[in-house]
């Protein structure tokens with residue numbers, strides 16, 4: 418027997434449970450950020466630096482493009498630190514004892530954070546530097 422015709426709105430709706438699973442995935446991701454934030458001193462430092470950068474942005478009234486650069490720099494540092502945290506946890510899980518590859522994995526992941534942080538430092542200096550110098554003059 419032929420299937421009853423489904424109204425268009427029904428066909429556009431995601432299959433049952435799909436939306437709930439997407440929402441749950443966001444929940445897991447936020448839980449990951451929160452768990453890392455609670456346990457990682459470096460992330461807590463990034464959180465303080467992020468608040469300071471946002472505060473300076475409002476204080477100096479930076480432009481839209483400058484906000485975009487600051488947001489990108491902040492997001493890169495957070496993303497690198499979160500991936501580093503995940504790699505550290507996985508490394509400790511699979512290689513609790515000493516192994517050169519475990520050390521390499523951790524060093525390389527830490528290198529990614531270092532590069533992101535240096536980039537953010539350059540962005541911060543280029544964006545906020547001129548505003549600070551203008552006040553100092």
Ligand SMILES: Nc1ncnc2c1ncn2[C@@H]1O[C@H](COP(=O)(O)OP(=O)(O)OP(=O)(O)O)[C@@H](O)[C@H]1O
Nearest residue numbers: 459505512513514515516517519520521523524527
């Ligand atoms: N299982 C291991 N095998 C070999 N070397 C390791 C191992 N665990 C850590 N290391 C070395 O020690 C360094 C420090 O590792 P550790 O796990 O203490 O991270 P960390 O740099 O202190 O990071 P965080 O302060 O964010 O925890 C690594 O970068 C790596 O060079």
